Every structure is written in C-alpha cells, then in structure tokens.
Amino acid sequence: MDNVLEIKQLTKTFGEQLVLDDVSLSLKKGMIYGLLGANGAGKTTIIKAIFDLVKPNSGEIYLFNEKMPQAVDQFKKLGSIIETPVFYENMTVEENLLLHCDYMGEQFKVNVDKVLQDVGLSEAKGKMIDQLSLGMKQRLGLGRALLNEPQLLILDEPINGLDPEGIIDFRNLILRINQTYGTTVLISSHILIEVFKIADTIGIVAKGKLIKEVGKKELEEMDMDIEEYYLSLV
Numbered sequence: 001m002d003n004v005l006e007i008k009q010l011t012k013t014f015g016e017q018l019v020l021d022d023v024s025l026s027l028k029k030g031m032i033y034g035l036l037g038a039n040g041a042g043k044t045t046i047i048k049a050i051f052d053l054v055k056p057n058s059g060e061i062y063l064f065n066e067k068m069p070q071a072v073d074q075f076k077k078l079g080s081i082i083e084t085p086v087f088y089e090n091m092t093v094e095e096n097l098l099l100h101c102d103y104m105g106e107q108f109k110v111n112v113d114k115v116l117q118d119v120g121l122s123e124a125k126g127k128m129i130d131q132l133s134l135g136m137k138q139r140l141g142l143g144r145a146l147l148n149e150p151q152l153l154i155l156d157e158p159i160n161g162l163d164p165e166g167i168i169d170f171r172n173l174i175l176r177i178n179q180t181y182g183t184t185v186l187i188s189s190h191i192l193i194e195v196f197k198i199a200d201t202i203g204i205v206a207k208g209k210l211i212k213e214v215g216k217k218e219l220e221e222m223d224m225d226i227e228e229y230y231l232s233l234v
C-alpha cells in the first residue's frame, strides 16, 4: 500500500555497454532515498527509465503500485529536477512559475505563493531571472517541481555547481519539504555530503550495479569515516 516506487531487476545496454545491471530498489511513502555514485555510474539512466525516457532491456518499474509504462497517469503525482533547471530570462520569478502552470494546469496557480515561501523566494518573486544567484535558481527549480504538490520528488543531481554552504542549504530545504508535506524523495548525487544526513537509505551505484544499500542508522553508528567507507565499496 505504501509503495511509492519499485524498480525490479532493471537492465539496460547502450550498444555493447551494460549501463544498468539488475538494479532493484524500492521507496516507501515518506522516505528520502539517496542514489549515490560516480559520474557515469548509471544514476541518470535509472531516473530516465522511471520517466520512460529510456527503455530498459528488461526489468519492471512500478509507480504507486502501477506498472510502467502503462502507469503514465501516475506522472501527475511526480515532481522532478532532471537537468539544470532552465527559466525564461526575460520574466520574473513569479511569472516563470505562473507560466509553468499554464502548461501543467491552471489549478496549480494557487500554489505559487506557497511554493515561493517554501523555497525562500517570496521576497524575490518580482526579480528577473538574471538577478538570481545560482543557489536561488536551484531553489526556484525546486519550487517549480513542487507546484503540483507531488507525492514523489525525483531530483537528479539537483545542486550541481553549488558551494558547500549552498549544498547544505538545499539539503535542509529538501528535508523540510519532506517533513512538512511527507513528500517521498529520490535524490541522486555524486557528492556524498549532498545525501548523507538527509537520506533514510543510501543506494550506492557503481558501474551500473546497485552494490550496496545502507540505512541511516547504520551510517550514523558506523565507526568509520563515511567517505572512507564509501570509497571502500566502489
């Protein structure tokens, strides 16, 4: 009942290259799952497969217990940042969100103010995009992903280019969204500190394989430097 996302034995090749090798993982309602792995490990391919942007060779994906790709209707319960968010530069922050609702559904326009508040951009709503810092743009990207009040937020490397302070701010923001609305989160990263501390479970991906899943408690109790631990696995 509480299954939000289930991936079963996903395999994908691009030409001769085995990019995903028998990947299985599952997200229960309300959890934050961190997908951690080096560049090229296969994280984006997993995420693209969820959105049916990549066709797996084999395996199954279930969204809210419905099998993909038949379950495309479930996409309306998702919010995502898949690539660096792009905005209309000659519009304000607020206009960008309103425009997004034009395409996604007029009914979401009532959420614009709440979303701006949630991501800490209320005071910047009249600013043009080129007046925003990178951190603000990333938060606006998150705000846009939240407009439809998603039950599952899928974030692929959402903080690329942020400095350590920006990473911590963004991480805390995700945690707050998760705690306030119970939103389930799948976040991918190649940066350990991006997911460590907020993820309930971290799935470590290396060369297309999910080599280890480790729970928050296990991580906290670990008598080993977390970076050393990670490096010992990959």
Ligand code: ATP
Binding pocket: 014, 019, 037, 038, 039, 040, 041, 042, 043, 044, 045, 046, 157, 190
């Ligand atoms: P990154 O953080 O660099 O995006 P990643 O873990 O998300 O890393 P993927 O983007 O999933 O990795 O890529 C996994 C592998 O699949 C890489 O070797 C990549 O070059 C390859 N790959 C991805 N998409 C394609 C494609 N459309 N055609 C061929 N190879 C691809």
